[in-house]
Amino acid sequence: MERVARIGEKKALIINELTQGKEIANQLKSHIDTTTTYETCEFLVEKILSSYEKALSMLNWSALLESPHSLAGTSPRSENCDPLDCLKDQEHKQVFKKRKTTLPRWSEQVHICSGTGSEVPTGDGYSWRKYGQKDILGCNFPRAYYRCTHRNTQGCLAVKQVQKSDKDPSLVEITYRGRHTCIQVSGMTTKLASFGDEDSKGSKDRYQPQPEAEIPRQSQEVVSQLGECLKIEDLDTNGEIFPSFSFPSTPFETESLESHFFSECAKEDNFLGDFPPQFILPATSESIYFTLPPRHMTNLGMVQNLLSPDSVLTEIVSATTSVPNSPTGDLSFSLDQVDFDPKFLDIPEFFL
DNA sequence: TAGATTTGACCTGA
DNA sequence: TCAGGTCAAATCTA
Numbered sequence: 001m002e003r004v005a006r007i008g009e010k011k012a013l014i015i016n017e018l019t020q021g022k023e024i025a026n027q028l029k030s031h032i033d034t035t036t037t038y039e040t041c042e043f044l045v046e047k048i049l050s051s052y053e054k055a056l057s058m059l060n061w062s063a064l065l066e067s068p069h070s071l072a073g074t075s076p077r078s079e080n081c082d083p084l085d086c087l088k089d090q091e092h093k094q095v096f097k098k099r100k101t102t103l104p105r106w107s108e109q110v111h112i113c114s115g116t117g118s119e120v121p122t123g124d125g126y127s128w129r130k131y132g133q134k135d136i137l138g139c140n141f142p143r144a145y146y147r148c149t150h151r152n153t154q155g156c157l158a159v160k161q162v163q164k165s166d167k168d169p170s171l172v173e174i175t176y177r178g179r180h181t182c183i184q185v186s187g188m189t190t191k192l193a194s195f196g197d198e199d200s201k202g203s204k205d206r207y208q209p210q211p212e213a214e215i216p217r218q219s220q221e222v223v224s225q226l227g228e229c230l231k232i233e234d235l236d237t238n239g240e241i242f243p244s245f246s247f248p249s250t251p252f253e254t255e256s257l258e259s260h261f262f263s264e265c266a267k268e269d270n271f272l273g274d275f276p277p278q279f280i281l282p283a284t285s286e287s288i289y290f291t292l293p294p295r296h297m298t299n300l301g302m303v304q305n306l307l308s309p310d311s312v313l314t315e316i317v318s319a320t321t322s323v324p325n326s327p328t329g330d331l332s333f334s335l336d337q338v339d340f341d342p343k344f345l346d347i348p349e350f351f352l
Numbered sequence: 353t354a355g356a357t358t359t360g361a362c363c364t365g366a
Numbered sequence: 367t368c369a370g371g372t373c374a375a376a377t378c379t380a
Contacts, residue, residue, distance in 0.1 A: 130358085149356095
């Protein structure tokens with residue numbers, strides 16, 4: 001029974017990714033005929049590749065889970081152990097190779113508010129779980145180690161290290177390793193479930209998109225203050241870095257930043273009704289502020305992120321950077337045209 | 353009670 | 367040998 005549930009969950013995730021891929025491909029197709037900038041097309045292509053990468057990685061992950069022998073052969077223990085245990089075993093053996101070789105690495109610096117007690121380094125759109133902390137030689141502050149919450153469930157190998165600056169305690173250096181291959185499942189499912197149930201209470205409790213694991217743990221005050229002073233500065237961007245942003249300056253009264261942000265998205269008629277997003281882009285030494293009309297907030301990725309809420313900010317800022325001279329942008333996302341038929345995945349063998 | 357965090361121990365590469 | 371990185375049991379929290 002549990003196996004069936006897992007298969008169904010995987011299927012939904014894969015369908016979502018493929019649907020996104022198709023949707024974005026349609027967008028690209030429509031833009032080819034127009035005067036769309038090269039950057040916009042490139043952005044769309046990146047999104048398509050990302051979606052299919054995720055789908056494929058999920059399929060590969062499924063294969064690992066369903067086929068212990070795929071990992072066997074190098075370890076005698078693998079012959080009759082649980083796939084997850086085998087995987088763990090293999091991971092353990094390879095972890096140090098991964099550490100310094102294959103994973104892409106980049107870092108950024110984040111200003112956090114001083115005096116708030118907040119240790120929230122950033123809202124990069126992903127859920128992180130802290131798995132270690134270490135005193136580093138020559139550093140006054142310990143280094144914290146985080147990995148993606150979905151490491152076990154989706155095999156996402158993204159990790160990050162957070163190191164407070166000695167010189168400026170309000171400055172935190174974050175080093176990322178590995179690209180996210182996960183989907184923020186909890187946010188997605190709860191958001192989808194919220195449709196058609198808009199006026200029911202407690203949507204905040206039901207829907208927790210978790211763009212950043214630390215943030216929901218902070219007080220409302222901290223989250224509000226975060227919006228006023230959080231600023232990310234790219235250091236050695238290599239093209240895979242998460243887009244930098246600042247939170248809207250408007251403090252939220254009763255909800256966390258994310259729940260407010262996404263619950264607004266969930267309102268079909270007033271999609272981001274009066275939400276005045278402002279984003280800081282670290283283009284050069286100066287910060288560039290963009291204000292997007294609500295309608296374009298919708299167009300620039302909200303629909304897509306009904307499926308993948310974790311990347312909301314990534315979508316918006318990426319899209320915005322593509323059209324810096326045209327804040328209104330020329331992208332339009334819509335699911336209206338999506339006719340992707342998930343039935344083709346109903347073949348049980350597909351997941352076995 | 354499940355999930356997240358803490359922290360000492362352990363492992364690896366330089 | 368040591369510093370950095372990770373594991374995993376204990377502990378905390380919602």
